[in-house]
Amino acid sequence: MTSRRDFLKTASAAALAAGAAHPLLSWASGNSSAADAAYEHAAIAIPGKDRMIVRSARFLDLETPVEFMTDWITPVNHFFVRNHMFEPARVEAKTWQLSIAGEVEKALTFTLADLEKLPLHSVVNTMECAGNGRSLQNPKVPGIQWGKGAVGNARFSGPSLKTLLEKAGVKDTAKHVQFRGLDLVPGKVPPFIRSIPIDKAMDADTLVATQMNGAPLTAHHGFPARTITPGWAGAASCKWLTEITVLDKPAEGNFMNPGYRLPNTPVKPGDAVKPEDTHSLTALSVKSLITSPSDGGKLKPGAHAIQGVAWAGEADITKVEISTDAGATWTEAQLGKDQAKYAWRLWSYNWKPAKSGDYTILSRATDSQGRVQPEAPVWNPSGYLYNAYDQVKVNLNV
């Protein structure tokens, strides 16, 4: 085990070698005010990403500003990034391998070339981080303080996970399928290892994706291959995939328990919840966001399009309603024509305000399972699946 001090020493040496001594040494010494002054007006540059909200640069957590959510398919440079650990420095397509072992007849190893020979299946999936909206919870809970934009909609393509599992031959004892990625785990931090139930793993729409929006996955999104568990919280989809293990029970470890669990029954905000009174978080909730106008915006008189997105995990959005009088009355918005099983819907409402003043605009979605976005957030100790009505306040000038 390398000690932290050795790690810093080595890191500093590498930084000197890389010609990046100043920022890294300042970080290592813990006194970075001089470095700050020098970099005062430099923007944080993230290759392949464009004007994202930086929740964390190391490790990387980037949020999409809601005003970028104008298209049904989110471009990769505007797609959110949630990393628990450090991205692998470089994964070589030629040497990368994916193993399948555990409760299978025959353990197998696939190369990227092997995957490319299998039938390609595409799924347009709205992926949302379980913690999206955490900063809106009250009382506050620890974790990345996401605003509204840890969500995006992309077309993922690759072989069905089922195809790979069937080649290995799943035994009757199989209950869960565990994924491990190549992300680098620092210190004594538990590795990011999770599993999904065998039924979801054998669904043809659950993928070992090698492409996002028609291009090879980028490093931030899991090159060369990642799982896509559609309709479920992002944590069910493993980036930089390298190891699949079929298990006779759910995976164990921090990111299965206590991580990514919800109380079995509603709890009062701030209450502690016993581990035995929780269950694993799986599919996403019903939710809508208002992407235009912007919160705090000043609008000119006349008609305005109120626009947004709405999704419901494994269910379908059936309607989105808008209120421009803080919830007294509601009117249905028009849903966009683009749709797919696990994908969000764009929506729009043509608002013709009669008089000037301050307005609170609300949106609420309903889905095919009869779920409705709640007025108040459903609080839980980790701040997962925030889905209260979305709200923006605007001022309409005379």
Next chain:
Amino acid sequence: MSRPSERKLSELSAIVLALAFFSAAVGFAGESSSDSSGQLPAGAMQEKAAEACSTCHEARIIVQQRLSKAAWTKEVDKMMKWGAEVDPKDRDALIDYFSANFGPEQPAYVAPRSASESTSQSKTKK
């Protein structure tokens, strides 16, 4: 297939290089106001907090939290279990430092934006 814990040593150099390149690309500011500086504020524990935490993550992850002392206590204990090197004598002072600076009553942290993509590319080209 090797276990994650065994992989750590063999891939440490890769981590270090990744960090070095990433730090070079990212720089350590990009914020124009102190609200979004992402740095730990002055205080008796500033340096020790930076040392203990920054092996695994930047200070921005700390400064965006707004937690009660009870919640900070759980976080500090969890991170010590996960490898943050904190002298047991400093634990309580560290919890006090975080609670005083990043409690529920503090105004919300304002996160910075990353550069526009064209800027990012020109900055990272070799």
